[in-house]
Amino acid sequence: MEANVATLQKWLEKSPFFEISDKIKVVDSKESGRGVRLINDRIQKNEIVFSIPSSHQLNFYTVLERIHTFKSGHFSEGDESNEDRNLIADDDPRFRAYEILDETTLLKFSSFQLLALYILAEWKFLPLWSKSEEVTSFWKPFFDVWPSKEELISIPAIWELIQDSSYKKLIHYLPDGSKKQLKEKVELVMEDWEIISPILKVWNKIFNITVSLETQFLDFIHVYFIINSRCLYAKISIKEDDDSSQFTLVPFVDFLNHTAEIDVHCYPHVTKPKIIQDKVGQFTVRCGKHSYKQRGDELFFNYGPHSNDFLLNEYGFTLKNNEWNFIDISNIIRRTVLNTGGPKMQAYLLGQGYWDDYTINFEEISYRSLVAICLVVTEDYDKIGKFIKGYVSELYFRPAIDEFVKNLLSSLMQDYNENISNLNTLRSSQIEITSWCIDNIMTIYEGYIRIIGNHMDKY
Numbered sequence: 509m510e511a512n513v514a515t516l517q518k519w520l521e522k523s524p525f526f527e528i529s530d531k532i533k534v535v536d537s538k539e540s541g542r543g544v545r546l547i548n549d550r551i552q553k554n555e556i557v558f559s560i561p562s563s564h565q566l567n568f569y570t571v572l573e574r575i576h577t578f579k580s581g582h583f584s585e586g587d588e589s590n591e592d593r594n595l596i597a598d599d600d601p602r603f604r605a606y607e608i609l610d611e612t613t614l615l616k617f618s619s620f621q622l623l624a625l626y627i628l629a630e631w632k633f634l635p636l637w638s639k640s641e642e643v644t645s646f647w648k649p650f651f652d653v654w655p656s657k658e659e660l661i662s663i664p665a666i667w668e669l670i671q672d673s674s675y676k677k678l679i680h681y682l683p684d685g686s687k688k689q690l691k692e693k694v695e696l697v698m699e700d701w702e703i704i705s706p707i708l709k710v711w712n713k714i715f716n717i718t719v720s721l722e723t724q725f726l727d728f729i730h731v732y733f734i735i736n737s738r739c740l741y742a743k744i745s746i747k748e749d750d751d752s753s754q755f756t757l758v759p760f761v762d763f764l765n766h767t768a769e770i771d772v773h774c775y776p777h778v779t780k781p782k783i784i785q786d787k788v789g790q791f792t793v794r795c796g797k798h799s800y801k802q803r804g805d806e807l808f809f810n811y812g813p814h815s816n817d818f819l820l821n822e823y824g825f826t827l828k829n830n831e832w833n834f835i836d837i838s839n840i841i842r843r844t845v846l847n848t849g850g851p852k853m854q855a856y857l858l859g860q861g862y863w864d865d866y867t868i869n870f871e872e873i874s875y876r877s878l879v880a881i882c883l884v885v886t887e888d889y890d891k892i893g894k895f896i897k898g899y900v901s902e903l904y905f906r907p908a909i910d911e912f913v914k915n916l917l918s919s920l921m922q923d924y925n926e927n928i929s930n931l932n933t934l935r936s937s938q939i940e941i942t943s944w945c946i947d948n949i950m951t952i953y954e955g956y957i958r959i960i961g962n963h964m965d966k967y
């Protein structure tokens with residue numbers, strides 16, 4: 509990996525706009541993979557850590573530009589991203605591959621679809637399409653530092669998507685919040701696969717590829733979750749109606765690991781001249797309020813205020829201490845509402861906009877949950893209407909709901925402790941599942957237990 513990181517740096521150094529602090533180093537660790545660490549001196553507030561030109565980022569614009577290059581056979585003069593134009597032979601298979609992608613199809617793709625398709629072509633398929641080993645992608649140095657399939661095995665959607673995955677049995681142990689996110693993610697992945705797999709079929713025909721589509725699906729999942737876990741927000745004006753297309757992949761910046769602390773560590777800044785429409789701009793990362801002083805200090809980014817359920821499903825890791833954790837109790841509350849008041853109570857909550865999405869975080873049981881709980885316990889629709897409007901406070905209902913909430917909290921506590929104990933048993937009996945995946949789920953339950961413990965003191 510060290511050699512690959514050095515090659516990546518050399519590749520970027522070909523651009524006059526690339527900058528990297530000489531006080532840092534990319535270091536591999538067992539717990540969080542590659543990360544960025546201080547190796548000498550100190551990095552102070554607002555100091556540049558990395559600055560990466562548009563030409564070396566992968567996003568909707570750069571991919572379109574690269575595909576156009578092969579479709580038209582013209583390389584734009586003076587663009588450093590096309591410095592390898594002399595290396596591209598007339599019989600490069602990408603001329604034939606990209607020819608089938610007409611403009612309307614290309615522009616209809618989301619960023620995810622276009623990038624997944626392009627990365628599959630340049631990284632996974634090009635070596636199969638080409639007879640010559642000399643045909644390589646401009647992006648190869650970037651691909652070579654990305655995580656392997658095995659490194660992504662902690663992401664629950666992958667357990668579900670891989671047909672014979674031995675990790676499938678872990679899905680049963682996931683909490684409701686994670687199960688919900690897993691389902692949504694699997695649907696998104698499959699929607700994108702439906703769009704791009706017909707193109708793979710045509711490519712397979714053109715290049716006489718005998719690898720099955722099922723095998724190529726595994727490569728697609730690999731690429732999909734690399735994009736998903738490494739994309740950084742950037743404005744893609746051409747796709748302005750699609751929020752999920754607003755991202756770019758940026759070498760080196762994507763080595764920064766996540767911290768739960770917000771507005772303290774490194775921060776990104778994108779600059780571009782106003783007249784340039786079809787580029788993301790220079791992507792710069794600077795040191796935040798927290799300066800790095802000790803040799804070995806890790807430089808962090810905050811990926812957003814994410815709970816452990818979210819971190820596990822999007823990135824495949826959890827944090828031991830995460831102030832953004834919350835518990836999704838929707839299933840239990842919905843069931844209780846239906847058992848107590850049937851469709852009439854459900855319809856009332858729906859009508860008031862208070863049906864579903866019930867949560868508890870460390871500080872509070874959400875207002876939505878309290879409304880539903882108060883209704884279940886009192887069945888006093890009149891008073892609940894006033895509670896919703898703010899004429900009656902939660903304190904009015906406290907004596908009535910105390911017992912219900914106490915029971916709810918202790919049953920949740922018991923459930924989480926049981927899950928931890930079952931996961932411990934599983935950990936000692938399973939050899940084909942790495943314990944790190946089991947530990948992640950346990951960490952989610954431990955976070956829940958801290959939340960419940962805090963509320964038990966109040967009821």
Ligand SMILES: C[S@@+](CC[C@H](N)C(=O)[O-])C[C@H]1O[C@@H](n2cnc3c(N)ncnc32)[C@H](O)[C@@H]1O
Nearest residue numbers: 539540541542737738762763764765766823825
């Ligand atoms: C943007 S990449 C960061 C670089 C990554 N560590 C690598 O090896 O390339 C995001 C991935 O890093 C890992 N990661 C990030 N922050 C972490 C943390 N605080 N603890 C453990 N793993 C973390 C997760 O695997 C996540 O999917």
